[in-house]
Amino acid sequence: MSSTPTGSTGGAERPSSGTEYLVGVAVRAHGLRGELVVDLHTDSPDERFAPGTSLIAQRPGAPAGTLTVESARPHSGRLLVRFAEAGDRDSAEALRGTRLLVPADAIAPPDDDEEFHVHQLEGLRAELEDGTVVGSVREVVHGPGGELLVLARPDQDDALVPFVLAIVPTVDLAAGRLVLTPPEGLLD
Numbered sequence: 001m002s003s004t005p006t007g008s009t010g011g012a013e014r015p016s017s018g019t020e021y022l023v024g025v026a027v028r029a030h031g032l033r034g035e036l037v038v039d040l041h042t043d044s045p046d047e048r049f050a051p052g053t054s055l056i057a058q059r060p061g062a063p064a065g066t067l068t069v070e071s072a073r074p075h076s077g078r079l080l081v082r083f084a085e086a087g088d089r090d091s092a093e094a095l096r097g098t099r100l101l102v103p104a105d106a107i108a109p110p111d112d113d114e115e116f117h118v119h120q121l122e123g124l125r126a127e128l129e130d131g132t133v134v135g136s137v138r139e140v141v142h143g144p145g146g147e148l149l150v151l152a153r154p155d156q157d158d159a160l161v162p163f164v165l166a167i168v169p170t171v172d173l174a175a176g177r178l179v180l181t182p183p184e185g186l187l188d
Helices: 089-093
Strands: 020-030 035-040 054-058 065-075 078-083 099-103 125-128 133-143 146-152 159-162 170-172 177-180
Touching (some): 020 089, 133 159
Parallel strands (some): 125 177
Antiparallel strands (some): 020 035, 020 099, 054 065, 054 099, 133 146, 170 177
C-alpha cells in the first residue's frame, strides 16, 4: 500500500489494522494552497485533526494510505484541512471523496455513561418498549438539528429516528440493543 490514498507516490507501508472509524470526508479543494473542505463525523475535531495527526485515507478504487494533518481551521460548519501530502490545489482535488478514518484503539471510551461513539451504536438492535424488534441501526447521521439513527428495517424503507432521550430512552451496549419510544407515525 502506498502512503497516499491515490497511490501516486511511494512511501511507508501502512500496517493493517483492525476496525477503523470514520472521522471525516474530504468534500472538495478550497483555494490554491491545497486545503480541503472536510465534512466532520466526529465530536472531537480538535483532537482528530490536530497538526501532526496521521489519518487513514480510503478512496473507492484506490489502496488505503495515510495523510498527515498540517493544519485545520473551522469554516462554515466544516473544517478546512491541509495535509502534508497535498501541497497544491490539484493534489487536494485528487483527494475529493476520501474517507478519513482513525484506528479503533485511538478512540477512548466516553467518560459519561450517557454518551456514545457512533461505532458503538451502529449494528444495535432497535426494539420498542414491549420488545418488538423494529430494525437495527445501520448508520448515525449528523444533521444540523442533531444526530439521527438510520434504522434498517426488514421489508421496509430505512427509518430516520432522532437520537434524543425522549425517543431513545435506553441504550444497552452489553445487550446489543436500544429501546425506542417513537411518537405516533415516526416509523410509518
